[in-house]
Amino acid sequence: MKPFDILIVGAGIVGSAVARECALLGWRVGVIEGGTPAGGATAAGMGHVVVMDDSPAQLALTAFSRSLWQRDSEKLPKSVEFENRGTIWVAADEEEMAEVHLRHKVYEEAGIEARVLTAAELADKEPNLRRGLTGGLLVPGDGVVYPPAAAGFYLAEARRLGAQVFLARAMSASQGQVLLRDGVNLVAERIVLAVGTECDLLPSLPIQKRKGHLVITDRYPGFLHHQLVELGYLKSAHKVTGDSVAFNIQPRQTGQLLLGSSRQYGNEGPEVEAEILRRMIDRAHGYMPGLEQLSVLRVWTGFRAATADKLPLIGPAAGFSEDRSLWLAAGFEGLGITNAPGAARLLMDAMLGRESAIDASPYLPARLMEPARLAHV
């Protein structure tokens, strides 16, 4: 088989976005997927396209990526269910309201449109929230997509431009060669590992699985208008250890409600856990009592690919492998859907030696090298 310019291992949303970028350049692209395309970390995501500000680097990447989603929104097929819903960060007390004002300032300085809502404005925008909440922060530019369809769109675009997809497990990936389980050996100048939480091809990857539960209801059009996230999310979701739940609910185009979120380390079984699910649903009832009357269709779990500093690994695998053909696009935790288009762009810039729209150094994998290994390089 003729050599490829690039082989991408993983047809989740990140691998598929990278494939599209490469195919747009006219490269010979191969994509390798051993499971169901977009069936791993991508399927564990809600599809909230959101600007997050818990570090300047995270703010820069999410804002850049969101701008790419918005730019593409007209081109997205209906199946992607892109909707410019906006996020409301909900404040339950004065302490969280102080956080609202703080974040408002950060967003303003970064040029991200955001508006502080009073209690009355919040109740007016989302009448199914309980009374007595303090207010919120509306971020109108945030959106919602259906992650597997979004990944499918990127992959279909890549194929339309000539990319080849191999549905086979990659047994090894090194020195410009990827060996598939069916015996086929693919050759390329570069290999990108867009592997989500599956680290068996490069076990030194500093990625931990972080389990989450999602719940989807039947169709209740008009019950909810924005994606709502409690401000306590910042307190609970960004602890690096321990189990946590937070109120996070999203309106789907079908009228269905997608309810999150739970975060657990150390449990690598895919089973639904009644106790954490109960905590998650109780948390949501506390904000939206009317949820109690609605019926749930499905509950499922998935794993996010977490890193120690909450930032993804985008760039050469240097630091984790001596192999100069290996590149990484992994470790996106809860922001892989949002950040996929931005990450694809940054990776291409690095491969081509182009200047990027934002500073890409905070996402370089080598930053997470252990000090002992650093000393030997």
Place this chain on the structure above:
Amino acid sequence: MFELLSVKINGATSRVARGTTVAAAMLLADRPSRISVTGEPRGALCGMGVCFECRAVVNGIPHRRTCQILCEQDMTIEASR
């Protein structure tokens, strides 16, 4: 003789025998129970509460499995959308 009840299906009055399920009333009136996300008309398939295809709005409550509910006098029944 069996007793007849009046119910409203999508606003139109139907007369059915006491003991008729809501799903059967909708089938008799040639009305789908619900319209799927992709716009297809759907109706009772299993008739025993398992398949959820017969969900409709009964007396204002959405997503009731109509094959498990008997018609009552003046009940309002609307196809789910």
